[in-house]
Amino acid sequence: MNRLSKENTGKILYFLCIVVGAGLLFTVKWAEETRGIYVKIVGFVLIMYGLYGVSSKLVKGNQEPPEDEV
Secondary structure, X not given: OXXXXXXXXXXXXXXXXXXXXXXXXXXXXXXXXXXXHHHHHHHHHHHHHHHHHHHHHHHHHOOOOOHHHO
């Protein structure tokens, strides 16, 4: 019960990336300041890295053969 399956972990990370991305989109007014632009750039890079990791985990979870080949 303490361990999350890889599929659930991937879904949670995917959801968190979407939430963080939405948060960055709503900081447009704050990003007019110099620091805000840097925060958006760093946040965008982190989101892309997170989505890359999540997508690799989700693909690894779908390695089951189709029912026709079983």
